[in-house]
Amino acid sequence: MTAAIDPVDLASRLIACPSITPQEAGALTILGEALQELGFEVHRFLSGSAPDGPVENLFASRGSGSPHFAFAGHIDVVPAGNGWTSDAFTPQIRGDLLYGRGAVDMKGAIAAFVAAAADVPTHRGTLSFIITGDEEGPAVFGTAAIMEWMAERSIRPDMILIGEPTSEHRLGDMAKIGRRGSVNIWIDVPGTQGHVAYPHLADNPIARLARILATLEAMPLDDGTEWFQPSNLEITDLRVDNPACNVIPGEAHARLNIRFNDRQRGPELVERVRDIVEAHAPGARFEAKISGEAFLNEPGPLSDMMTDAIRAETGLTPVLSTSGGTSDARFLTRLCPLIEFGLPNATMHKLDEAVAVDDLRTLRAIYRRMIESALGAG
Structure with a gap:
């Protein structure tokens, strides 16, 4: 035995x-x-x-x-x-x-x-x-x-x-x-560094990134299902790496995560976010990783x-x-x-x-x- x-x-x-x-x-x-x-x-x-x-x-x-x-x-x-x-x-x-x-x-x-x-x-x-x-x-x-x-x-x-x-x-x-499914997304918006007193000679990426994030925050997802809570998008990092107060930065970065229910699919959510990024910041670098559906x-x-x-x-x-x-x-x-x-x-x-x-x-x-x-x- x-x-x-x-x-x-x-x-x-x-x-x-x-x-x-x-x-x-x-x-x-x-x-x-x-x-x-x-x-x-x-x-x-x-x-x-x-x-x-x-x-x-x-x-x-x-x-x-x-x-x-x-x-x-x-x-x-x-x-x-x-x-x-x-x-x-x-x-x-x-x-x-x-x-x-x-x-x-x-x-x-x-x-x-x-x-x-x-x-x-x-x-x-x-x-x-x-x-x-x-x-x-x-x-x-x-x-x-x-x-x-x-x-x-x-x-x-x-x-x-x-x-x-x-x-x-x-x-x-x-x-x-x-x-729930999960997707992480990284957004890098390029600009042109310059002196804050001469904004016409620079290109500030923060404003474009702010518009991207505001649009994403307002993006409708769903109200949940019988078994799942509503899908949720959270901004998890916002970074500029600019130590000077009189310099327009040359790049701005953000990271976000979406936890989603079975009314959503990872690739479709990625494309929705990609379209928003492209609309506000053409040429921005975009990376997404779907951890699971x-x-x-x-x-x-x-x-x-x-x-x-x-x-x-x-x-x-x-x-x-x-x-x-x-x-x-x-x-x-x-x-x-x-x-x-x-x-x-x-x-x-x-x-x-x-x-x-x-x-x-x-x-x-x-x-x-x-x-x-x-x-x-x-």
């Missing part, structure tokens, strides 16, 4: 690996060994090259055929920063909390699902892990690369659970069934299973939401229905990131119910 796994112990061992994107730092070794002991066939492979790589990824599976239920997550973490009470990569239990970078986002959830897999040693179909080392970074050589690897081998899950920290106030109060998994069998598992272990009925930032769900949604559910997110990316020990054990029980519902128990 498969030995039980303590999710607190496994989470602690993973936290002790300083796996700042794109470094694996031993976390995939620990994870891979734990999965091999549970009967999983483990594949690790490098993708990409500098400056955004190489990134090490992992795919592991147990069983064969359908149904195929996959858990997706990431072992990489954001830098710790200064000011922690104790070392960020020395896991420490103080009171009822386990402290360390990645405790919430998302080594805790990975440990909980491994423990759940140990609790269900036999099942129908296929159980798999899709684990990347590049979710917190550029996400170029991470989950997208694993999906290419899977496609080459005709591996396609029927349903995916992503262990992102979706809960807000209590474990179980929220799960994600979709995400909006997507929605309508409530159905997968979200019902998730809701039932959460309710059984916590007594809560989760809100099904599309709020928050982007995640690797924006890639995985191309494969099959998916849902995101994990720990409370109050401390993710913060100093003294911490997870309640009881939440790790409850999450293990919720994930165990998900495996049993999706694949049955032998």
Whole structure:
């Protein structure tokens, strides 16, 4: 019989690996060994090259055929920063909390699902892990690369659970069934530098950039949908780099982000902004990067299973939401229905990131119910 796994112990061992994107730092070794002991066939492979790589990824599976239920997550973490009470990569239990970078986002959830897999040693179909080392970074050589690897081998899950920290106030109060899209845009308006006393000999780019930004602020988007809040444009940077008060600058710069729902498409939004920029400042430099499109998994069998598992272990009925930032769900949604559910997110990316020990054990029980519902128990 498969030995039980303590999710607190496994989470602690993973936290002790300083796996700042794109470094694996031993976390995939620990994870891979734990999965091999549970009967999983483990594949690790490098993708990409500098400056955004190489990134090490992992795919592991147990069983064969359908149904195929996959858990997706990431072992990489954001830098710790200064000011922690104790070392960020020395896991420490103080009171009822386990402290360390990645405790919430998302080594805790990975440990909980491994423990759940140990609790269900036999099942129908296929159980798999899709684990990347590049979710917190550029996400170029991470989950997208694993999906290419899977496609080459005709591996396609029927349903995916992503262990992102979706809960807000209590474990179980929220799960994600979709995400907004995101696009970042950079605008550089050229001018001609000159003396402020001789404006006819210069060309001030600030006025044109101000008109661009005013038009963008007034640009209608939408009023939201049943599942999504209204799309939103935010100016995130405005820069001139002019230290003198008597000089007309030669260039002005702005950056903006649009978070958009499924009534919009990234390329269409980019073209709308590009047209406005060109109308006010012909020849301005324009760059756009679409991080992901909006997507929605309508409530159905997968979200019902998730809701039932959460309710059984916590007594809560989760809100099904599309709020928050982007995640690797924006890639995985191309494969099959998916849902995101994990720990409370109050401390993710913060100093003294911490997870309640009881939440790790409850999450293990919720994930165990998900495996049993999706694949049955032998």
